[in-house]
Amino acid sequence: MREQIDRLRREIEYFTAENSKHLEEFRIRIAGKKGELTELFDRFKQLLPEDKKLLGRVINELKSLFESKLKEQKLLFEDSDSGETVSDKSLPASADGVGSRHPVTLIRNEILEIFSHLGFTVADGPEIEDDRHVFSALNFPPEHPARDMQDTFFVEKNPDILLRTHTSSIQVRVMESQKPPIRVVCPGRVFRNEAISARAHCIFHQVEGLYIDEEVSFADMKQTLLYFAREMFGSKTEIRLRPSYFPFTEPSAEMDVSCSICGGKGCNICKYTGWLEVLGCGMVDPNVLESCGIDSKRYSGYAFGMGIERTAMLKWQVKDLRLYFENDVRFLRQFQAAL
Numbered sequence: 001m002r003e004q005i006d007r008l009r010r011e012i013e014y015f016t017a018e019n020s021k022h023l024e025e026f027r028i029r030i031a032g033k034k035g036e037l038t039e040l041f042d043r044f045k046q047l048l049p050e051d052k053k054l055l056g057r058v059i060n061e062l063k064s065l066f067e068s069k070l071k072e073q074k075l076l077f078e079d080s081d082s083g084e085t086v087s088d089k090s091l092p093a094s095a096d097g098v099g100s101r102h103p104v105t106l107i108r109n110e111i112l113e114i115f116s117h118l119g120f121t122v123a124d125g126p127e128i129e130d131d132r133h134v135f136s137a138l139n140f141p142p143e144h145p146a147r148d149m150q151d152t153f154f155v156e157k158n159p160d161i162l163l164r165t166h167t168s169s170i171q172v173r174v175m176e177s178q179k180p181p182i183r184v185v186c187p188g189r190v191f192r193n194e195a196i197s198a199r200a201h202c203i204f205h206q207v208e209g210l211y212i213d214e215e216v217s218f219a220d221m222k223q224t225l226l227y228f229a230r231e232m233f234g235s236k237t238e239i240r241l242r243p244s245y246f247p248f249t250e251p252s253a254e255m256d257v258s259c260s261i262c263g264g265k266g267c268n269i270c271k272y273t274g275w276l277e278v279l280g281c282g283m284v285d286p287n288v289l290e291s292c293g294i295d296s297k298r299y300s301g302y303a304f305g306m307g308i309e310r311t312a313m314l315k316w317q318v319k320d321l322r323l324y325f326e327n328d329v330r331f332l333r334q335f336q337a338a339l
């Protein structure tokens, strides 16, 4: 019997479980109904009292050795639910995934960077605005139908407090607080009461630019925008300006860039026209300068505004605007390399 006890002690001491199933098998083999330790206890009961005295302590030690082994091995599998691998507590912690900038942030930074090379600084303004900064100072008279161009969200039924529909409101704030020469770009989030679809969203981002000084001409604007287009879409990019209408600029234009996908030959991205619409622009209307306290006889200026998501769509051919707002990491991860 002593020999059996010694053998069992060695077996227990050297045992290491490979997984929780293996551990359970070990437990049954030793302490199950027909287990070796159970059998030993059965035999022990039949011993003469003097033999019991001799072996009692040894056999009890064997039992507690088995119990602490079981406990120790169980701990190893507690937090591995598959039970298939031994968890090694000495392994270094796994590194967290590296995040990436949102594509809207990437494009915004790129736009700001390009204009910073031309001396433009960045200005900011509030998202909740008043009528003056979004409309009336920008030459939208009350009841003017042009206000319908941008469906507005009002705050708490107060027609004077609204969510800005464009970043041109920052342009007003800058003109009110600074003296020319003024050279700013204004990035920001804007809100329009539009149904959400692949091509429209009620929230999106814009960058507006404003340049005011003596003798600023339409040609200055054109050259600045050509520089921007080539930096943004490639050095072979051509631009074209089409007449347009905005209440705050006169004359106004829409700028197209030659399609960077087909090089102007025509493809389904540019709808076979060879051109992609990028931004609105124009010479700041003298009425706007005057309502912001700038002498329109002495100063002139240009302004332009573009959608950041739209620019991102043109650059990366992501056609569904909703992807920029859903924060699906499978989409966002694709921009990891563009840090």
Ligand code: PHE
Binding pocket: 165, 166, 167, 168, 208, 209, 246, 249, 280, 281, 282, 303, 304, 305, 306
């Ligand atoms: N604010 C105009 C828009 O949201 C864009 C624009 C800005 C046009 C500046 C001309 C000059 O559509």
